Amino acid sequence: MIAFTREAGGETGMTIVSPFGLQLSEGISLTKEEEIVGEFEFLTCVPQGCLVETALTTDQVEILQNQNPFNINMRTVGGQDLLIVVETNGLSAALERLNQY
Numbered sequence: 001m002i003a004f005t006r007e008a009g010g011e012t013g014m015t016i017v018s019p020f021g022l023q024l025s026e027g028i029s030l031t032k033e034e035e036i037v038g039e040f041e042f043l044t045c046v047p048q049g050c051l052v053e054t055a056l057t058t059d060q061v062e063i064l065q066n067q068n069p070f071n072i073n074m075r076t077v078g079g080q081d082l083l084i085v086v087e088t089n090g091l092s093a094a095l096e097r098l099n100q101y
Contacts, residue, residue: 002086006098011055018050018074022082026075028052032067065092
């Protein structure tokens with residue numbers, strides 16, 4: 001699950017709930033094609049999965065809005081790379097609605 005929020009300072013926040021069985025020390029990375037958009041650490045794990053919470057830069061938000069799809073890259077405890085492809089159809093409109101609040 002991925003959720004976008006509007007932070008108190010006006011930044012765009014992003015929360016990712018990932019599956020269990022990951023190397024938490026590796027964190028995650030967001031990529032478009034072969035370019036790394038951002039690298040983030042896990043915050044904690046809850047019964048639903050492990051959480052990444054971060055505020056995105058303006059550049060990161062623009063890249064995610066204009067790149068369809070983008071990828072979430074993780075590594076399993078077994079050492080396998082795990083790639084989740086995220087379609088961004090509707091993301092721009094959703095983020096515009098967040099700006100209204």
